[in-house]
Amino acid sequence: MNQMQNKLTYGLKTGTQKGWHGFFWMLKIIVPISFLTVLLEYSGWIHKINFIVEPCMNLLSLSPIAALPLIVGMLTGIYGGIAAMVVLPLTTHEMTLIAIFLLISHNLIQEGIIQSQSGLKPFKATVFRLTASIVTVMIVARFLGAEPAQVVAKGAPVAVHPAFIALMKNWLIATLYLSLKIFVIIMVIMILLETMKIFNMIPHIVKVLSPLLKTMGIDQRAGILWLTAIVFGLAYGGAVIVEEAKEGNVTKEELEKLHLSIGINHSMVEDPALFLSLGLSAFWLWIPRLIMAIVAVRLFDLYYKFRSIHRTPHRVSVQKK
Secondary structure, eight states, X not given: OHHHHHHHHXXXXXXXXXHHXXXXXXXXXXXXXXXXXXHHHHHTHHHHOHHHHHHHHTTTTXXXXXXXXXXXXHHHOHHHHHHHHTTSOOOHHHHHHHHHHHHHSSSHHHXXXXXXXXXXXXXXXXXXXXXXXXXXXXXXXXXXTOOOOOOOGGXXXXXXXXXXXXXXXXXXXXXXXXXXXXXXXXXXXXXXXXXXXXXXXXXHHHHHHXXXXXXXXXXXXXXXXHHHHHHHOHHHHHHHHHHHXXXXXXXXXXXXXXXXXXXXXXXXXXXXXXXXXXXXXXHHHHXXXXXXXXXXXXXXXXXXXXXXXXXXXXXXXXXXX
C-alpha cells in the first residue's frame, strides 16, 4: 500500500513539475503572438491583403470573398475564421470547403512555432499544412461539384472595429480563459502520463491503439503523443511532445511522421464540432482529414525509403575511388 502511495506521490510531483514547465513554455509563445495578431487585425492590414489569396480562390472553387475567412482563420484560428464566414454570402459548399481548409491550416504562426519547438521546422510545418489544405479542398470540391458563387468582392460587409480599449479588454479576457484552459489540460495530461509511466500502463494503452496507429503509419512509441494531439490539439499536444522529445523516447524520423500526421489531423473533437453549428456535413469535416493524414505519412515513408536507396550506391562509388 505504501509503495503504491509513494508511486502516486512521485507521479503527481513529476507530472506537476513538467506541467508547470510546459505551461510557461506555452505562455511564452501564445501571449505575444496572440497580442501581435489582434493588433494586426485591429490595424486593418488583415483585410487589405486579400489580393494575395484571391488568385488561388478559383483553384479552390471558392469565390473571391472567401479569401477573408481563410486569411483570418490562418492567422488567428478557427473562431476567427467562423466569425468571418457567418457574415458573408457563401454557399453551403463553399462553407464546407473553407471549413476543411481551416481545420488543417488555422493559427499557422502560433502552431508553426509550437511544432518547431517540438520537432519540426516552422517553415516546413506551415508549407506542409498549406499544401495539405489546398490538395484536400481541391479533391473534395470535385466530389461536391462546387463552383464559386458569383459574388462581387466589394459587396462584402466592412468589418467594424471596436474601440481599442474594449479590444484589449476582450483580448485579455480571452487570453486568461485560454491560459486557464491550457493550464488545466497540460497539468492533467502530464500527471496522468507520469503516473501511467510509473505503473507501466502506457505499453498496454498503446497496444490497444496499435491497429489504429498502424493504419495511420505512426510508431507505437509516439502513440500517446499522437492521441494527445488528436484529442486536445497541436497546442496542448506540442507541450507534451516537447517533454517526451527531451527524454529521447521518440526518434527524429518518428517525430517528423508524428508532426505530419497531427498537422493535418489534430483536435478532432472540438474543432469540427464548431462547424456543425453552421449546418455542415459531419462526413466532410472528419473523413477527408483522416484520409489525407494517412496518405501524407505513407508518402513520407516512401520518400525516406527512396532517399536511402539512392544514397547507398553513391557511398559505395566514393569508397571505390
